[in-house]
Amino acid sequence: MARLAFTAAALTLLVAATAPRAQGPAVRWEPQTSGVTARLRGVSAVSSTVAWASGQRGTVLRTTDGGRNWLPRPVPPGAEALDFRDVDAIDATTAVILSIGTGEASRIYRTTDGGATWDERFRNSDAAAFFDAVAFGDADHGTAVSDSVDGRFVVLTTADGGRTWTRVPGDRLPPALPDEGAFAASGTNVTMLGRDRIWIGTSKSRVLRSMDGGRTWTVHATPVATGEATGIFSIAFRDPANGIVVGGNYSREDEAVSNLAITSDGGATWTAPAGRLSGFRSVVAFLPRGNRPLLAIGPKGADWSTDGGQTWSPAGGDGYDAFSAARPGDVGWATGAGGRIARLSFGR
Numbered sequence: 001m002a003r004l005a006f007t008a009a010a011l012t013l014l015v016a017a018t019a020p021r022a023q024g025p026a027v028r029w030e031p032q033t034s035g036v037t038a039r040l041r042g043v044s045a046v047s048s049t050v051a052w053a054s055g056q057r058g059t060v061l062r063t064t065d066g067g068r069n070w071l072p073r074p075v076p077p078g079a080e081a082l083d084f085r086d087v088d089a090i091d092a093t094t095a096v097i098l099s100i101g102t103g104e105a106s107r108i109y110r111t112t113d114g115g116a117t118w119d120e121r122f123r124n125s126d127a128a129a130f131f132d133a134v135a136f137g138d139a140d141h142g143t144a145v146s147d148s149v150d151g152r153f154v155v156l157t158t159a160d161g162g163r164t165w166t167r168v169p170g171d172r173l174p175p176a177l178p179d180e181g182a183f184a185a186s187g188t189n190v191t192m193l194g195r196d197r198i199w200i201g202t203s204k205s206r207v208l209r210s211m212d213g214g215r216t217w218t219v220h221a222t223p224v225a226t227g228e229a230t231g232i233f234s235i236a237f238r239d240p241a242n243g244i245v246v247g248g249n250y251s252r253e254d255e256a257v258s259n260l261a262i263t264s265d266g267g268a269t270w271t272a273p274a275g276r277l278s279g280f281r282s283v284v285a286f287l288p289r290g291n292r293p294l295l296a297i298g299p300k301g302a303d304w305s306t307d308g309g310q311t312w313s314p315a316g317g318d319g320y321d322a323f324s325a326a327r328p329g330d331v332g333w334a335t336g337a338g339g340r341i342a343r344l345s346f347g348r
Contacts, residue, residue, distance in 0.1 A: 027295070027304065027315045029334075030343040032067040040335035042097070042187045044089040045326040051333050052095050052115075053341060054084035060097055062115050067333065067343045073115030082107065086133045086187030088142070096121075096162040098134045098144060100184045106131035108144065110162045122156065122165045129154050132184040136162075137192030143214065145190045145200050147181025155200070157214040173208075174219040180204045185250065186283040186322040188234040199267055201232030201245050209267045222270035225249070225258035236294075238286045241266050244309045246296050248280035253300045255280065260296075262309045275311035277303050287346060288327045295344075297323050297334055317342065 034040065034053070040061075042054035053061040053070065058080040060073040075082070082099035089095040093114045099107045106124035108131075111117060122144070124131060129146040131154075136142040140161050146154035153173045156165040181203050182189040190200045200208040205224040210217045224232050224247055233247035241264055248259030256277045261270040281298040294305040295315060302315040317334065320342065325332035332344045 026347045027302070027317070028345045028347070029317045030067075030345070031318075032070065032341045032343055034061060034070045034335075034339040034341045035072065036061065036339040038339055039321070039337045040339060040341065041085045041185060041321045042087040043322045043324045043333050043335040043341075044087050044095065045324040045329075045332050046089045046092050047326050048329045048331045050089075050092045051324070051326070052087045052089045053333070053335050054087040054097050055335070055339075056083050058082050058084065060084060060087065060115055064092070064114075066331075067341065070341065073111075074117075076109065076118050076120065079107070079109070079118075085184045088134055088136050088187075090136060090139050090161060094139075094161070096134060096136070096142070098131060098187075100131060102130050103127045106146065108134065108162065108165065121162055126154070130181065132182040133187045133190050135188075135190045135192050135198075137194045137197065141192065141195040141213065143190055143192060143198050143200075145182055147203075148176035148179075151176055151178075153180075153200075153208060153217075155208075155214065155217075159195075159213075168214050168217075172215065173217050176202075177204045177206070180206070183231060183233045183247070183250070183282075185233050188236065188283050188285070188322070189232065191235050191237055193237055193240060197237070197240060197266075199235050199237060199243065201235040201247070203231040205231045205245075205247075207232070207235065207245065207267050207270065211266070218268075220268055220270065222261040223258060223272045224261050224270075234281065234283045234296075236284050236286055237267075238292050238308075242308060243267055244284055244294065245270070246277065246281040246284040248277075248298075250280055250282070253280040253298060260309065273310045275305070275309070277312055278314060282321050283323045285323055285325055285332075287325050287332070289330060289346060293346075295323065295325075295332075297321075299336065317344075 320334035320336035
């Protein structure tokens with residue numbers, strides 16, 4: 001019996017040693033000092049040394065040394081109380097910030113000198129509109145999205161790097177469902193590839209998409225749950241065909257019920273994969289390396305996937321709201337409540 005027990009134990013050790021392991025990036029989380037206490041829901045990485053962050057109380061930060069120092073960027077007079085939920089960096093010195101809120105609280109500012117000065121490029125004049133996020137597909141072409149107004153989606157586009165913004169005519173957009181909008185949680189409920197492809201994830205768990213730079217639009221259902229505080233919070237595409245949406249219920253951050261869907265046909269159809277996230281997730285991104293692994297992050301943790309979102313494994317971290325990976329490179333930044341910032345590095 002003793003010999004049999006030893007043999008079984010040895011066999012167990014051998015199987016454990018030789019069993020295949022999940023392949024993917026080893027995520028290293030390095031907390032950094034932001035110097036602020038505002039909740040930071042916007043972040044945009046430019047390179048391994050330059051990144052931007054934004055958030056409550058007119059907060060805009062920038063680092064040029066990999067995050068060792070985060071320097072506050074002055075905002076224009078009258079913008080000190082705005083909540084800058086999104087920042088999109090075009091390069092090391094050029095960036096666009098978007099503030100949320102009804103009416104004139106929703107604004108877009110642009111800088112070309114590293115945030116030393118800002119030009120106001122859009123101020124919302126519709127008292128019922130509430131802008132949520134902005135995204136750029138290249139240095140010139142961008143999209144900003146608001147909650148719907150009177151049964152119509154509200155979408156802006158730019159073709160000159162954010163200098164001017166034009167509202168998409170309402171008759172080009174599908175009708176919105178009652179109270180359909182977008183969650184302003186991480187600045188990633190809208191994404192673009194190049195100048196033409198635009199996708200927007202909504203609070204009703206639908207995906208609004210344009211394949212021609214905003215001239216025509218279609219809308220598509222997903223299996224992500226919807227309801228009070230529930231829906232799509234983030235959308236990302238690896239290429240024109242393969243994409244993902246994540247979200248859930250932000251009032252139940254430990255739950256992961258029907259909060260994930262993937263597409264392989266450019267967003268025309270969406271399916272729920274077999275794997276599950278381990279909680280509510282406010283941001284998802286394809287990492288710019290290797291086979292383009294996925295990283296999904298929320299206030300209570302993170303998960304990663306190396307098979308296009310079919311299966312997931314815990315990725316560590318203390319929980320954050322927003323994330324952006326540098327392109328190219330093996331680093332990124334996550335931001336969250338209390339001014340928290342972490343630098344993420346990805347290895348094997």
